[in-house]
Amino acid sequence: MLTRFGWGAALAVVLTFLTIFFAWPVGAMLVRGITDDAGNLNLNTFGDVLTTGRTWAIVGHTLTMASLGTLGSVLFGIPAAYILYRTDFVGRNVLRSVTLIPFVLPTVVVGVAFRALLGTNGPLGFLGLDQTTWAVVAAMVFFNISLIARQVGGLWQMLDPRTVEAARSLGASRARAFCTITLPALTPAIGASAGLVFLYCSTAYSLVRTLGSPGVGTLETEVFRQTQAFLDLRTAAVFSALQVVFVLASVWLTQRLSHRTTTALRLQQPRRQKLSRADWLPLTITLFAVIVIILWPMVTLLERSLATDDGYGLDNYRLLLTSPGTGFAGGTTAAQALEHSVKIALDATVITLVAAILLSLVITRQVKHPGLARGQRLLDTFIMLPMGVSSVTIGFGFLVSLHAWNPSLSQSGMLVPLAQAVVALPLVVRSLIPVLAAVDPKQRQAAAVLGASPARVLATIDGPYILRAVGLAAGLSFSVSLGEFGATSFLASPEYQTLPIYIVRLLGRPGADNFGMALAAAVVLGIVASIALLLGERIRPRLRRFT
Amino acid sequence: PDATDDASQTVTVMTHDSFNVPEELVTAFEEDTGYTITTTSPGDAGAVLNQLILQQDNPTVDAVYGIDNYSAPTLLEENMLTTHDVELGGAADYTVGTDTDGHLAPIDRGQVCVNMDNAWFEDADLAPPETLADLTDPAYEGLFVTTDPTVSSPGLAFLVATATAQDDWQGYWQDLLDNGAKVASSWSDAYYSDFTSTSDGEYPLVLSYSSSPSAEEGRTSTITATCTDQVEYAGVLEEAANPEGAKAFIEFLLSTEFQASLPEEMFMYPVDDDVELPGEWEQYAQLADDPISADLTVVSENRDAWLNEWTELYENAN
Amino acid sequence: MNAIEVTNVHLTYPNGNRVLTGVDLELADGEILGVLGASGSGKSTLLRVIAGLQHPQRGTVTIAGKTTDDDDRRPTPPHLRDCTMVFQDAQLFPHRTVADNVAYGLEAAKVPAVERRRRVADALDMVQISELADRAVTELSGGQAQRVALARCLVINPSVILFDEPLSALDRGLRQRLAVDIRRVVKETGTSAIYVTHDPSEASTLADRIAVVENGTVLDLGPSNQLDPSQLSDSVASLLGDVGEVSGVVTAVTEDSTTVEVVDRYIVLAGRQGSVGDTVTVKLTR
Amino acid sequence: MNAIEVTNVHLTYPNGNRVLTGVDLELADGEILGVLGASGSGKSTLLRVIAGLQHPQRGTVTIAGKTTDDDDRRPTPPHLRDCTMVFQDAQLFPHRTVADNVAYGLEAAKVPAVERRRRVADALDMVQISELADRAVTELSGGQAQRVALARCLVINPSVILFDEPLSALDRGLRQRLAVDIRRVVKETGTSAIYVTHDPSEASTLADRIAVVENGTVLDLGPSNQLDPSQLSDSVASLLGDVGEVSGVVTAVTEDSTTVEVVDRYIVLAGRQGSVGDTVTVKLTR
């Protein structure tokens, strides 16, 4: 009885949170989109927009780019997951956190870095990729290799190696054992993370605008255009609805993928082996990905942040400490913005983790009633929506809902971490679910017959797995919040700017100092995030020693 | 000040995200008047306008600052503002034509102009272009980068300028694009990735501001015949909780001290002609005397149509 | 009062597998019931039902006087049943050391740390793995893991312990010793137990009474020292083995062994015992 | 040629556990070696070394004439060794059905689908679980799972099979039948095998020769039908059980059993056999 009540309460808390901070704002925007001034339902715009050829060109373009970006991320991410999470070598931890930096870099800055790299005069200019779809895809891969690697690696490191040993001794080569034994076990994690990446890629805004070839753009750019340029909420609502369809379709697909393949696995304490010569293939792929796709653009960024009028130096970094930038006499300095960012991100991380842990537990609980099971799948789908909905929609939505309801709330700065938590939630939930779903229910049963109450089973059996996955998730969540721009830019009060907003403001002004400082600030952001991620890795249950 | 009467002591202002003012000036203002200033800023001028419209029924601010000349007519039509009752002085020259009730007070101004890389043209031994029409001249093929008018405010200003100054602006743009003009997605993209003078880029002509050369110490200059006006306004909301405070704030914006801080703080020019410009501005960033001036009513009536036509034209050109 | 009463329990797995079809079973207080049965007959399933890990479609289960399953009641959850279970496949907690695995149930019962440590040490001592206390359970041999699982349950002293083949991975000597030790501990603490095994001699060493799971029901064979071999059906006799006389046909003779086919089953004897085709009578002794 | 030659193999686990300290072992072509040993003595470890799942710090392993481990060579990976292994804890592939688990090795060997189906059906038939072919392996009983693991290895016909207690979860009757079947299949196909078990009678049923793992080394006891009990050390005798005579002191007598302490071990006999304190001689028979 108490347990039922407990689950019900957990669900209620999370649903209330999502309703207030996601469903209400977005719903308010969509309602404005499908009603006329008198408040009556009016779906004419849907018909108009959906019968335009341009709309389908946009859909096609979005689909193509997002699929390519996802494919690339998965192809590089899986070998990287193996190398970074399943093998041991000197510098592995450093390499891990380096690959995670892209995740927090503001997309505008990444745009600058990639253009510096791929531009006609850049080191890779000869490839002729500047302003092509391929440049966008490369940047998508840049951002998301580590996401796949981390989500998949998180599960992979806990897989019992003995099943693979059984396959090997039955005559399976490494490759065969990987494809037939390991891959099926990893499919839920691969599906979940590829689904996330697909959504990130299909809602990419700055990347497409900065790096992409001119053309019809994507659903996301169109939502921005319709909202920002025309304040045409009705048309924007149609495109937002199309985005929602995208989300639902991709979630449905990944759910199907993982539903069939989620099995209780005998998870273990993480196992790692020394890197051996047999690992040459994944190692080569990983090194290529890390060096060419991840490090090179970042080094370019670093190099440009160090550039001064006469060669190289730390001038830009010095300026960060002392000046708010050319043309910004008062206002926030970089150090202050960083402090704000960290504080906000910490708050957001706590909120995200609480909501995400509750949600993933609710979703992975084994239930008997088919109705409850269907409810779980619905919830699983619903929590993905924040990723697929454009940040302008969310940002404006906050204004017409929460802000309109209680303006002092948004001035208090409370909304920023809450909005960031909503944005980070799907990612964190998706990183917890595959691990929780893989916990063998027999373990819980063993605990129960030893007299452990459901709460104790949760704490002592699921707990260690959650804790480990939460370590990873906390790092991710923190860095997502740290780098979040879209929703934050709508909600942050001018006196309480975050670092990404500060960077974008610097980039919006002429003056060599401003540009250099923006790049330097992005480097600082990356460094802070990677430290946070390293710390996140360290949160892990130690094997308890008997005392 | 009476602590219990908080609302009347606070002035809440919505500004664009470039709003910046030296701390001392704010402190002085707050000490002089007893008001506390709170600002919110949703984004650029376009975002400010959109926000105000979205919050129409329930505005949460007393004053707005940062509405530009292309947004002004739209805002005026929404009837959200009330008379500000501020003595404008010289600033009165810049009021919106249709603003007969004194709803919008001009605060600062500037110009959007094509900037050029002086050294590049010297090295190439090429005479720089002088007019909008020159930009379609094959001699300048592939040299100009502008920004997307649908999402960038200088881009919009430039589109308006071409629509005002050219009889057949669609034809002009077709020629421009045929002549290899590039459309970047944002000002920073164009300026920091494509412009030869400030990046490794390939384009020695960039759409930027008349004030930009002041930051480049003479390496760049403006092409004056391409300049078009930008003015930014402030106003008091009809539903303001603290209209007196809002009025005091606008007076503050028009004070000599604030006006003098404008170039350093916001890269804009004062509307008060008596205020002196900083040295580099005097030297490198003079305003064009005879900028392209659009009829704001025509702009507000045609803006959406122009943007849609432009988008179609641009997308078909690729 | 009976420690366990199982009445007319029916269990069908979701895949349609009808495993228990009307099980009746009584276990007196302090009694040990040895359960034998063919592989797949439903022994583990029966224990899981009693432990509350599987809910019967029909029937009643009562543990230490408390009804835990009944047709129209919500079953009592496992942790509130006064019984524990040693799993056939150990199910150790991989993130805990050997000692912490054993301590798990004591922690759940909020036994003070000092007493807990003492009892854990005693239990490890009994199953002869004291020196492995701080080991990760992934670094154990099969038999060691099984002993940890055994200690983990013995240590908590519940009213009822359900043993599911707890010694199957151990060598003979150790098995015999542990069988005696288990019996001693269980008897000393007045615990009742159901002991599933596939080793008839283990069953008769340990159990007061023997039962057999067959065709979805439980067949009570009575006290283990009063078994009457002549009353047993063929299938039950084969489970108990070494009881009674059977005749058959020698089908193969090699240097090392003689194979006799006995009512479609094989018994293997050491050494030459006749030639192919002969009819021989083999005396089976316990 | 010997099927397996293990020379002076040393293995220490990363946690410092010295398990094998100079193992020497030879397995002739087509021979079955039964291996006994106390729990935790290193039986599974030895098999893992031969299978290539654990690399010895020192020593040589040769399988079917090919040296797979040597001091300064890279060990041959498991799938290129002409041997397979039945794991003590089944290690079935959770994503595959019973039949697909059994088919796994055949797929790896690229056996055509038609033949594969036939061989899988035969193997399932032999271990008597044909009706479970399409089951998920998570829905098997302990003994059924063990039989799948067994079928999975028998089906691929390698030169060498390493059995790690493959029948420990089965009831007596089935165990005896399968022991005979395994021996038949192995002999028919000319396969060589190492067969780890803790059941001495299973060892003597199945194996041509018996060896014991003790103190990190392997002690060869010679052909199983020529064992000389008088030559065995106490510890080995206890593993084999029922061999030779031992004396001890009766320590407990109950209605049902008599406990005799024999060289610090216990043997349990049925019925009253004297009184506490008596010195008795117990005749152990095979």
Ligand SMILES: Nc1ncnc2c1ncn2[C@@H]1O[C@H](COP(=O)(O)OP(=O)(O)OP(=O)(O)O)[C@@H](O)[C@H]1O
């Ligand atoms: N991965 C490991 N790391 C460290 N020690 C281990 C590991 N696996 C086994 N051991 C230890 O090595 C010794 C030999 O283990 P092994 O599994 O070979 O024993 P075994 O003879 O098969 O025993 P059993 O009959 O109980 O299965 C044991 O003492 C065990 O605790």
Ligand SMILES: Nc1ncnc2c1ncn2[C@@H]1O[C@H](COP(=O)(O)OP(=O)(O)OP(=O)(O)O)[C@@H](O)[C@H]1O
């Ligand atoms: N989760 C399950 N779903 C469906 N059928 C199952 C499940 N678990 C077991 N079974 C089937 O139920 C029957 C009884 O299984 P159970 O595990 O109770 O057998 P058992 O008597 O313990 O056998 P063993 O001696 O082999 O462990 C078997 O035929 C088995 O295949």
Ligand SMILES: Cc1ncc(C[n+]2csc(CCO)c2C)c(N)n1
């Ligand atoms: C293509 C693509 N663009 C940006 C990011 C960076 N990013 C990391 S988390 C997150 C969502 C909330 O901020 C985003 C956009 C990405 N991963 N993929």
Ligand SMILES: [Mg+2]
């Ligand atoms: Mg069982």
Ligand SMILES: [Mg+2]
């Ligand atoms: Mg073993």
